[in-house]
Amino acid sequence: MKNQQIADIFNEIAELLELKNENVFRIRAYRRAAQNIGDLSKDVASLSYEELEAVPGIGKDLAAKVREFLETGRIAKHEELKAAAPGGLLELLRVPGLGPKKAKLLSDKLKVKGIDELEAAVRAGRLSGLPGIQKRTEENILKGIELLKRGTERRPIGRVLPLAEEIVRRMRSSAPVDQIEVAGSIRRWKDTVKDIDILATSRDPAAVMAAFVKLPQTNRVLAHGETKSSVITDDGIQVDLRVVDKDSFGAALQYFTGSKQHNIKLRERAVRAGLKINEYGVFREPGEKKIGGAKEEDVYRALKLAFIPPELREDAGEIEAALEGRLPDLVTLADIKGDLHVHTKWSDGSHDLDTIVQEGRKRGYRYIAVTDHTKGLGVAHGLDEQRLREQMRLIARANEKLSGFTVLAGTEVDIRADGRLDLADEVLAGLDIVVASIHSGFKQPQEQITRRLLAAVRNPCVSVIAHPTGRLLGERDAYAVDLEGVLKEAAKYGVAMEINAYPLRLDLNDLHIRMAKGYGVPLVISTDTHVANQFDYMAYGVSVARRGWVEKRDVLNTLSCEQLIKRLKACRSRKKREKASA
DNA sequence: GCCGTTTTCGGCCCGACTGTTTTCAGTCG
Numbered sequence: 306m307k308n309q310q311i312a313d314i315f316n317e318i319a320e321l322l323e324l325k326n327e328n329v330f331r332i333r334a335y336r337r338a339a340q341n342i343g344d345l346s347k348d349v350a351s352l353s354y355e356e357l358e359a360v361p362g363i364g365k366d367l368a369a370k371v372r373e374f375l376e377t378g379r380i381a382k383h384e385e386l387k388a389a390a391p392g393g394l395l396e397l398l399r400v401p402g403l404g405p406k407k408a409k410l411l412s413d414k415l416k417v418k419g420i421d422e423l424e425a426a427v428r429a430g431r432l433s434g435l436p437g438i439q440k441r442t443e444e445n446i447l448k449g450i451e452l453l454k455r456g457t458e459r460r461p462i463g464r465v466l467p468l469a470e471e472i473v474r475r476m477r478s479s480a481p482v483d484q485i486e487v488a489g490s491i492r493r494w495k496d497t498v499k500d501i502d503i504l505a506t507s508r509d510p511a512a513v514m515a516a517f518v519k520l521p522q523t524n525r526v527l528a529h530g531e532t533k534s535s536v537i538t539d540d541g542i543q544v545d546l547r548v549v550d551k552d553s554f555g556a557a558l559q560y561f562t563g564s565k566q567h568n569i570k571l572r573e574r575a576v577r578a579g580l581k582i583n584e585y586g587v588f589r590e591p592g593e594k595k596i597g598g599a600k601e602e603d604v605y606r607a608l609k610l611a612f613i614p615p616e617l618r619e620d621a622g623e624i625e626a627a628l629e630g631r632l633p634d635l636v637t638l639a640d641i642k643g644d645l646h647v648h649t650k651w652s653d654g655s656h657d658l659d660t661i662v663q664e665g666r667k668r669g670y671r672y673i674a675v676t677d678h679t680k681g682l683g684v685a686h687g688l689d690e691q692r693l694r695e696q697m698r699l700i701a702r703a704n705e706k707l708s709g710f711t712v713l714a715g716t717e718v719d720i721r722a723d724g725r726l727d728l729a730d731e732v733l734a735g736l737d738i739v740v741a742s743i744h745s746g747f748k749q750p751q752e753q754i755t756r757r758l759l760a761a762v763r764n765p766c767v768s769v770i771a772h773p774t775g776r777l778l779g780e781r782d783a784y785a786v787d788l789e790g791v792l793k794e795a796a797k798y799g800v801a802m803e804i805n806a807y808p809l810r811l812d813l814n815d816l817h818i819r820m821a822k823g824y825g826v827p828l829v830i831s832t833d834t835h836v837a838n839q840f841d842y843m844a845y846g847v848s849v850a851r852r853g854w855v856e857k858r859d860v861l862n863t864l865s866c867e868q869l870i871k872r873l874k875a876c877r878s879r880k881k882r883e884k885a886s887a
Numbered sequence: 888g889c890c891g892t893t894t895t896c897g898g899c900c901c902g903a904c905t906g907t908t909t910t911c912a913g914t915c916g
């Protein structure tokens with residue numbers, strides 16, 4: 306998919322136009338288009354011209370530019386702008402605190418090409434005498450460069466959410482806060498996040514600000530105002546805290562949860578309806594009479610919209626859906642009846658079957674599937690046919706003693722480099738559930754990986770494809786795969802795609818999930834638990850599913866055990882019939 | 888550059904903090 310490449314180019318065009326001091330609305334148009342193309346749940350190349358122009362923020366001109374890129378691999382306007390900009394100027398924009406105006410000034414007057422030269426120029430005192438630049442600005446540029454070098458990339462939500470919760474706990478105990486909540490992209494459960502946004506109410510905002518900048522995690526204070534402060538933690542993560550009045554909390558929570566695009570669209574609607582929305586509330590003009598703000602619901606109600614859950618707020622059609630009363634009834638953690646991807650000591654898990662059962666019951670589940678690795682994964686003590694049969698007997702005995710809870714006999718069978726499965730069909734056929742996944746050959750060309758996954762989908766015993774793209778956030782990119790092709794085939798046979806809830810996987814991701822749902826592919830949400838506490842990762846999986854507009858009925862492990870088994874059997878017989886008739 | 892239950896032209900979300908300024912531009916979210 307070329308979506309992200311095109312989005313990146315549009316964003317760069319926006320930056321280049323900004324440096325030329327172009328019309329800000331034109332710049333915004335490029336940014337908006339970039340966002341919407343990046344978030345598209347379909348390959349832009351597969352869209353007709355009409356469909357392309359129907360994408361919000363894409364008109365005739367930008368549709369033509371998308372086409373141009375798809376046909377030639379470049380956009381002339383982009384090349385032109387790049388050629389006209391002084392070398393290294395774009396790089397300067399990456400320094401936090403350095404915007405287009407100052408970057409342009411530094412590039413023009415000092416001819417610095419890139420960040421290293423800028424740093425040298427500051428240290429050599431070459432900035433003194435430039436208009437609007439004093440000692441403080443020089444210091445801030447150096448700090449910004451240091452921040453940039455330390456890395457400001459997005460981090461997996463699983464690495465940041467625990468820190469956010471810890472900060473909230475500390476603020477509760479050490480400052481006079483009343484309400485306090487994490488907002489921003491964490492509240493929307495984006496799979497990666499850049500910073501932590503926290504919102505609070507208090508009768509003494511100054512005391513809250515003071516306590517915040519003195520948190521033990523604080524490494525540097527970026528801003529310390531009366532109601533808003535920002536710090537960088539020892540881990541290099543920026544945390545913003547904002548304090549508002551109690552009767553503005555809802556409006557502020559809505560505002561700081563974002564996304565930016567979602568909010569812009571809401572405010573545009575507000576303006577058309579004679580309203581004004583800001584972080585303090587909803588106001589009716591003229592006279593600015595406040596008509597709401599204490600609750601987040603106030604904002605949506607004022608705009609005559611159904612309440613939109615945070616996970617959907619990406620300006621990806623949710624506002625239109627809310628208008629037309631067709632918002633999805635999103636799946637919740639409470640809907641999940643069992644976990645269908647769990648490892649035990651038999652392969653590389655940490656616990657025996659009894660412990661796993663206890664932990665599953667503790668979470669209110671009605672069933673779990675034991676899906677240990679297969680022999681091809683030697684490092685994981687994968688099971689061969691004989692050990693798997695042994696484990697199946699153990700599970701059968703365990704089930705005899707259990708009531709109201711079922712252990713499904715399963716496996717996470719390895720899809721080998723040549724596309725064959727790691728265990729014979731005769732053995733697989735005796736299992737309740739067969740989860741297939743790729744653990745090797747990540748660098749293979751797209752055709753080969755796609756062929757492997759298609760073979761697994763078509764195998765009469767396979768019911769689920771686990772972590773279908775193989776990505777590990779911050780560590781390994783998804784392998785090259787024609788996911789759309791795999792999804793279509795999965796839909797044909799009723800094979801489920803897994804939403805792997807392990808926080809570094811979240812695979813399928815939100816966009817893939819929405820695509821899968823579009824094709825009618827059944828989904829399962831599973832944790833891939835190796836250690837008992839990892840059962841709790843289900844919350845991440847459910848949240849990414851919600852970001853993919855998933856409803857309870859789309860998810861197989863919301864079914865009762867009996868219904869689930871029926872569905873799994875139906876999938877198998879459909880494939881067998883197909884095979885027999887072929 | 889996009890877009891329309893006021894509009895095919897004339898709008899386009901809104902506010903906090905900082906630093907360099909004496910009332911505001913730049914940056915950020």
